[in-house]
Amino acid sequence: MVSSTGTSLLLAVPAAVVGAASMGLASAAQARATKEVAVGKILDPGLLRGLAHRPLWLIGMIATGAGLALQLVALAFAPLLVVQPLLITSLVFAGVISARLEHRPLDGVMVAGSLICIAGLAAFLLVARPSGNADSFTSGTRPLPLAIGLTLLTLVALVVALLARGSARVLGLAVATGALYGVTAGLMKIVAGQARSGLAEPFQNWTLYLVCVVGPLGFLLSQNTFQQGRFLTPALAVITALDPLVGVAIGVWWMGETASSGPGALAGEAIAGAVVIVGIALLSSRASHLDQVQPGPDTAAGLKASKGAA
Template sequence: MSAAGAWFTVAVPAALVGAASFGMASAVQQRATKQVPNIRTLNPRLLFELVRKPVWLASVGTVIVGLSLQVVALAYGPLMLVQPLLVTSVLFAAVHAAWLAHRRLDRLVVLGALACMGGLSAFLLLARPKGGTETLDPRAVPLAVLLGALTVACLLAASHFPGEIRVIALALATGVIYGVTAALMKVVADQFRTGGIAAPFQHWVLYAVCLVGPCGFLLSQNAFQQGKLISPALAVITTVDPLVGVAIGINWFGESVNSTPAVLGGEAVAALAIVGGIVLLTHRGETLRRVLERADSPGDENDRTWG
């Protein structure tokens, strides 16, 4: 089978089914977080409460299926093809959440999700990161400090602002942590491939993954619990994750990207599309939050929207 043939017969279906798995799991997890007490950010008690929900446990299994399909897609197709397809999980999640809640899918939510997906696709296609190694570069320290400061700033914002601003801040922190976790996992995978199963246990990176990864997952559950809608949080997480990955690839692993003036201009437009999509999702999410809170009383069930 040719490379192009493998893209469309293996990579694309695997990525789309994986995205559907992620979307369905996220919608179920968001719904489950509403059925447990509202718990403070990064408090592990939230996971102890959720693990008692069989449907939440099933959703974790669905995430594992999605991750497995993502690995298959990446094995047969390039990152530039697979990652934008995985962002369609936002749309799958919105549709599934609407179906679970027996509500109509909001068109502006879909538009915001499409803007994020299109902007990310364009950015990755223009940047085309290539080259690099699996060895951390000394330049990793400044970027690590910057990403850590950004995460702390998001957590502080989440503690001071209510509504969708809090949701977006938590989701942004989650996306940053997911991107860092993916980069560290790349190092662990290389250590395993070159040194055998015992090699990762001899380096600090594996233990960092074991600490950082669960924190990101816990933050994602906090974001889902705080938001009335699934789309804003998931759109931010799935968009920020690969963008952080590109920054890490350049600064930590020595990857190179296209940097001609035309490409930089296109990337700026793509970034505006991403920001515009997130702003639209935030504003529309806050509007629908107020509508749904008023609609929690009996009546007007058919006029409610969800996404």
């Protein structure tokens, strides 16, 4: 007989993986569409107005909706610590789809970097051995330190994005996006738990309304990130790695979920995190190398869009 926990995982894990595939499709489609509109100021809503007329971007929006719905299903049946790391697989889906949309072969080094990132997150999950399935804030936690840390991280990343150029700007945008996405995921876990008590329940709590602010802000930043970088995979690797790590932190610090915290486990988690960083560094260096070798079709597309808007 399958236990209730096993049944929950049978529902949650496929939902999370298919949701990751949907988000990978969404990222690839949206990234391609952002190259077809003029580059504007960071956080300018006009970018979304321009994208709204692009069929490829609308396809990405449909895929985003499907991915978020599946993520909610997964969060309703499994802990945040289980669901969030599975979302890192969207990186591979996005890389493959992006290559197809750009009519170029898959780059072996970028594929290797993506797999390294996924391996690091998978190792983190195995070492952390998450448990618990909280769907509300725990009264005994201390929310302020993490809240302050995430706020500072987001603000510093945005300052870097505003002041820097090139890869540093893309990195700042990606970090801010990943932090906001992770916070959104944590809040969505609360909303999913409230919805299980009744469809009207989320509308009676502040969490849903905060999601409606943080989520769209993170989404607008993601579109800026995709537009500023030539290659999707490096920026998306930062986003999809930081997103679950922030989600894990919220699960532990705010919602009472647990993870292994012994010296050996902490060392293993640190090593797994270092593996993710190595994967991101490999992706970034490869992207820089390819940028120097040839300008690429996305640059030409962006120039055409800028001329058309002038």
